[in-house]
Amino acid sequence: MIKKIVKYIDDNVLIITLKFEKRGKNDGDAFYITANLFDRDYIPFERYYLNKNGNKRYLGACGCLHDEIAIHAPELTHLIKWHGTSxxxxxYYIENTLYHVKEHGPTHAWIYYTPTDPLKLCDRKEILLKYAKLEELALAEExxxxxxxLDKKTIKECNLEAARRTAIWPEASREELTHENLLKRLPKLMEDFNKDMKEIFDI
Structure with missing residues (x-):
């Protein structure tokens, strides 16, 4: 099932697509909310749409334009949270949420070695031995x-905003976002989802 909503924005056109269809062979029906924004004067070989004045406006952006949708179609804002839900x-409700909540220090490091040369017979230069996991560093530290x-890029910080989005729980604290709590919320979450789908697509 597909429903399209056209919004005329000054000289531009925003076409919002609401889609509810089977995602994969073993998946249920999934909901997606995307949009095409026709806001360019001319782009060769690109699609165009006539604005409210009958002038051609060419495709300038497409996909998950959720910010644009929220601004120009506020009546659909409550549906954005369901994007990708089936x-x-x-x-990946639990997996993604717990990943975003998780935090830890560096997990890897570079090990450098400088040859011992007590007689100073050679020009000692530091060389990179390997890139290793922290548990492999015990011997080198001695x-x-x-x-x-330490590789600071392997530090993982908690991304609470991302966790709230994947949990569809905008006011949740980090402490609340546990496996147990996510499972408890799921039945009510799906009840709300199914209710919205029925209202949109008359099913």
Missing amino acids: TNGPL YSCYRIE
Whole structure:
């Protein structure tokens, strides 16, 4: 099932698509809310749409234009949270939420080695030995000839806003976003989802 809504914005056109269809062989019906924004004067070989004055406006952006939808179609804002949700549940509901909530320090580091040369017979240069997991660093930490540089890019911080989005729980605290609580909320969440789908698509 597909429903299209056209919004005329000054000289531009925003076409919003509401789609409720089977996502995969083993999945239920899934909901998507996307849009095409026709806001360019001319783009060769690109699609166009006539604005309210009958002039051609060419496709300038498309996909999950949820910010544009929220601004120009506020009556649809409550549906944005369901994007990607199917009758089986929100997409990677628990996995993604717990991933975003999780945080930890660096997990990897570079190990550098400087050869010992007490007689100073050679020009000692530090060399990179390997990139390793933290649990592999114990031996290197015992000797001064090794230098360990932690990879700060492997630090994982809690992304509460992302976790709230995937949990469809905008006011949740980090402490509330647990596996147990997510499971408890799921039946009510799906009840609300099914209610909205019935209202939109008259099913």
